Amino acid sequence: MKTRPVQRSRLVPHTVNGKTEMVLDRYTVEVPVPPRDWDRTVLTAVTAVAGLLVAIAVVWSTASIGDLLSRVTIAPAAYAAAVAFDLAWILCMAVEWLARYDPARAALPRNMGHGALAVAMVAVGTHGWLAGQEAIGIIGAVVSGIVKALWTVVLRHHAKPLDDKTQQWVDKQRAEAGGELAMVSINRELTRARGLVSAEALALGTSPDTNPEPSGQVTDDPDSNPEHPDAEVHPIRPGTMTTRDAVRNAVDSGIRDEDAVLRYVRQVADPDAKLSTVERYLRGLRRSA
Incomplete structure (x- = not known):
């Protein structure tokens, strides 16, 4: 059987003047060479x-x-x-x-x-x-x-053809990965479109997510519902304050209900704000109070 030399190294203790350090010890070993393919x-x-x-x-x-x-x-x-x-x-x-x-x-x-x-x-x-x-x-x-x-x-x-079941599995995995790849471009397009809508709304001084409510019904709009918990809070144009500032403003205005705070944040700061984000800011404000 043919062999070839291979240089390897290992840590060994070495003492000089009574002080021991771990140093590299290089040595050569003969390893078998696999037969030619x-x-x-x-x-x-x-x-x-x-x-x-x-x-x-x-x-x-x-x-x-x-x-x-x-x-x-x-x-x-x-x-x-x-x-x-x-x-x-x-x-x-x-x-x-x-x-x-x-x-x-x-x-x-x-x-x-x-x-x-x-x-x-x-x-x-x-x-x-x-x-x-x-x-x-x-x-x-x-x-x-x-x-x-x-x-x-x-x-x-x-070529290495796959059996039918394995080929079906590969096709499903390829389709799933292709869908994820397609969503990257789609999400980028949607984000760009929403950004343009928000920029247009800010330029015109209107909110992009305001929807008219049917007449004769109680709505979640503080201005049209005097008994709404957010009635005492005066909203400003969306996008002009951060989510954190909106939560602090709501708390300072006496709003304590998490859902009410979330509605206010979505109205004045971020229409896509999440409840978990609002809850985190509320916990921070309660700890600092």
């Missing part, structure tokens, strides 16, 4: 060669299609457009690789890649036909087909 080595080599062949195919088809398109446009634009023919099916292969654990999601990029490859092969063959070299055009088109077929084999080997 030839399967992984071969797969890595095959993947590298496939990548090299892709580069060769791109150069060949770009030269052919670029020369074909340069008949009707300037060369830089023609060769730039020619690159797109091969990049299309190469990008589809990349997406197929990302979806290698989900056959259903990998089907679309695989089919799109086959279509893009067919278009590129037709373009290469057309170039040879127009140049009077039909055989060379066919052989050149087959180069891209061989490379794509080789990559399909490599991707099939890398």
